[in-house]
Amino acid sequence: MKTIVSYFRYFKKELVFGPLFKLAEAIFELLVPLVMARIIDVGIAQKDLTYILRQGGVIVGFALVGIACSLTCQYFAARCSQGMGTELRRAVYHQINLFSAQQVSQFSSSSLITRLTNDVNQVQQAVAMLIRLAIRAPFLVLGSLTMAMMIDRTMALIFLAAIVVIALVLSVLMTCSSHFFKAVQRQLDRISQITQENLEGQRVIRAFSRQRLETQRFDEAAQASYQASMRVGWISGLFNPATQIVINLGIVALLYCGSFQVNSGALSQGNLVALVNYMTQMFLALVVLANLFVIFTKAAASASRIEAILKTEPAITGGITELSKDKDAVLEMDKVSFGYSEGESAIEQISFTIQPHQTVGLIGGTGCGKSTIVQLLPRLIDPTAGEIWLGGVPLRELSLADLRRQIRIVPQKAVLFSGTIRENLRWGNQDADDAALWQALTLAQARDFVEAMPQGLDTLLVQGGKNCSGGQRQRLCIARALVGRPSLLVLDDSTSALDYQTDARLRQSLKKIEGSPAVLIVSQRIASIRHADFILVMDQGRLVGKGTHEELLDSCAVYQEIVRSQTREDQR
Ligand SMILES: Nc1ncnc2c1ncn2[C@@H]1O[C@H](COP(=O)(O)OP(=O)(O)OP(=O)(O)O)[C@@H](O)[C@H]1O
Numbered sequence: 001m002k003t004i005v006s007y008f009r010y011f012k013k014e015l016v017f018g019p020l021f022k023l024a025e026a027i028f029e030l031l032v033p034l035v036m037a038r039i040i041d042v043g044i045a046q047k048d049l050t051y052i053l054r055q056g057g058v059i060v061g062f063a064l065v066g067i068a069c070s071l072t073c074q075y076f077a078a079r080c081s082q083g084m085g086t087e088l089r090r091a092v093y094h095q096i097n098l099f100s101a102q103q104v105s106q107f108s109s110s111s112l113i114t115r116l117t118n119d120v121n122q123v124q125q126a127v128a129m130l131i132r133l134a135i136r137a138p139f140l141v142l143g144s145l146t147m148a149m150m151i152d153r154t155m156a157l158i159f160l161a162a163i164v165v166i167a168l169v170l171s172v173l174m175t176c177s178s179h180f181f182k183a184v185q186r187q188l189d190r191i192s193q194i195t196q197e198n199l200e201g202q203r204v205i206r207a208f209s210r211q212r213l214e215t216q217r218f219d220e221a222a223q224a225s226y227q228a229s230m231r232v233g234w235i236s237g238l239f240n241p242a243t244q245i246v247i248n249l250g251i252v253a254l255l256y257c258g259s260f261q262v263n264s265g266a267l268s269q270g271n272l273v274a275l276v277n278y279m280t281q282m283f284l285a286l287v288v289l290a291n292l293f294v295i296f297t298k299a300a301a302s303a304s305r306i307e308a309i310l311k312t313e314p315a316i317t318g319g320i321t322e323l324s325k326d327k328d329a330v331l332e333m334d335k336v337s338f339g340y341s342e343g344e345s346a347i348e349q350i351s352f353t354i355q356p357h358q359t360v361g362l363i364g365g366t367g368c369g370k371s372t373i374v375q376l377l378p379r380l381i382d383p384t385a386g387e388i389w390l391g392g393v394p395l396r397e398l399s400l401a402d403l404r405r406q407i408r409i410v411p412q413k414a415v416l417f418s419g420t421i422r423e424n425l426r427w428g429n430q431d432a433d434d435a436a437l438w439q440a441l442t443l444a445q446a447r448d449f450v451e452a453m454p455q456g457l458d459t460l461l462v463q464g465g466k467n468c469s470g471g472q473r474q475r476l477c478i479a480r481a482l483v484g485r486p487s488l489l490v491l492d493d494s495t496s497a498l499d500y501q502t503d504a505r506l507r508q509s510l511k512k513i514e515g516s517p518a519v520l521i522v523s524q525r526i527a528s529i530r531h532a533d534f535i536l537v538m539d540q541g542r543l544v545g546k547g548t549h550e551e552l553l554d555s556c557a558v559y560q561e562i563v564r565s566q567t568r569e570d571q572r
Pocket of ligand 1 (some may be wrong): 366367368372373
């Protein structure tokens with residue numbers, strides 16, 4: 001909670017003035033029963049209409065000032081809660097962006113979304129309530145008690161007894177409910193995970209006629225969420241009736257004992273009415289307090305989930321070194337190993353060097369560790385052993401921005417964002433002009449189809465670039481990477497949707513770029529890598545071959561097998 005509480009420092013003014021205005025409103029509210037008592041004991045008893053009207057005017061005056069105070073408090077509460085919500089959302093989003101790929105999957109992306117939306121909303125609501133009611137409600141309870149003591153100490157004992165009983169009831173209910181709130185949040189995570197998977201995989205779901213089964217999976221999650229919420233609802237629902245019973249019993253006791261006091265002349269009728277009013281005020285304040293407990297318990301569960309994000313140190317932080325822009329950088333991997341979980345390794349002892357302008361192929365069966373190597377290069381993950389160097393500097397010492405400008409990866413799955421083609425391409429370099437964008441499109445074999453679009457670079461891409469074909473998306477992603485003029489371009493199986501001719505033209509054009517980048521082509525297709533300066537062959541996380549196509553045909557059994565299997569495929 002410490003981290004979240006520290007955000008209050010931005011809203012000191014609101015936190016002081018908001019509750020102060022609410023307190024002023026509560027004071028005026030507490031004075032009303034006293035005026036009422038005088039109306040009864042003086043105005044009505046002496047049949048003095050002028051007195052009654054004058055005191056009535058005082059009550060109206062109190063009410064108007066109370067409304068003004070309440071509105072001012074609302075203003076401060078809204079400023080503080082909305083402001084806190086915005087600051088928290090910004091901080092959580094910023095922190096998520098610093099997480100490594102592994103940290104994102106540890107939290108799960110759906111849980112991160114729920115924390116960023118629902119959990120922040122819960123905390124935001126609790127902050128508003130804190131300013132509006134957290135001081136007012138206990139003040140009204142204590143104020144009613146004090147006023148009751150001022151009127152009649154014996155009768156005030158009934159107030160005390162009611163407070164003690166209600167506090168006991170509340171603490172029992174709170175203890176029971178707190179762990180159910182956490183269950184509700186977990187169920188929400190599950191629902192958003194299923195929703196996210198379904199929205200992303202819509203086409204596959206339809207292609208496999210899984211709609212009914214997926215709807216069933218969603219229904220089950222929704223049902224579990226319903227049951228968890230019902231359990232919480234059950235307990236929350238008991239709060240109000242439980243307090244109501246105690247207070248009503250208190251009023252009965254007050255009227256019963258009060259009637260004897262009035263008869264004996266120890267208590268005036270007006271004061272008895274004032275006591276009943278104070279008891280009702282205390283009742284309303286206690287109901288508010290009970291609801292506040294529910295809101296704060298929910299918010300505490302949400303706050304701990306947000307805090308978990310804010311407190312997680314990003315696994316990958318950059319250094320400060322920047323490489324000279326006009327120097328060609330050599331990439332060197334030295335005995336690098338990596339495991340996604342402890343004790344297991346996805347790749348082991350990988351060593352190779354890529355010289356400037358070289359084209360290198362990386363091939364191997366599925367799951368042999370190719371994408372793992374790719375992710376290590378721009379430091380989406382860090383090696384568990386060994387070191388990677390760029391331009392003679394260990395990657396950990398390079399600034400992340402510089403490293404990721406030098407090494408551009410085009411991932412297996414072509415990811416584009418909603419916006420124009422120009423906006424997407426400028427991810428590679430914010431300052432690139434249209435000529436640079438068209439040059440990158442030409443090299444990526446994407447010029448023709450972008451030119452054919454009526455709005456060219458201004459063509460709007462929908463979410464994920466779904467209004468382009470798979471091959472078009474891949475080429476736009478390659479163009480985006482080229483716009484930044486990287487030292488090393490990594491194509492992670494990112495030409496799989498291209499036909500052989502386009503793929504070949506792309507490789508040739510990459511060679512022709514002035515000061516061409518080194519290119520690492522990761523592919524399952526021999527045709528895509530056979531002309532590389534050298535080829536790395538992976539098998540079960542190990543590097544089992546390194547050489548040109550011809551050298552590997554002579555010396556590497558795994559490579560020979562890959563070539564044989566693809567030749568057989570082609571002949572079929
Ligand atoms: N996020 C992850 N969490 C846990 N294990 C993973 C993760 N990503 C990959 N692995 C495992 O690491 C190993 C190497 O995976 P990697 O994706 O690097 O292989 P690949 O050669 O790129 O496969 P493909 O050609 O099928 O894409 C595999 O055994 C895989 O199951």
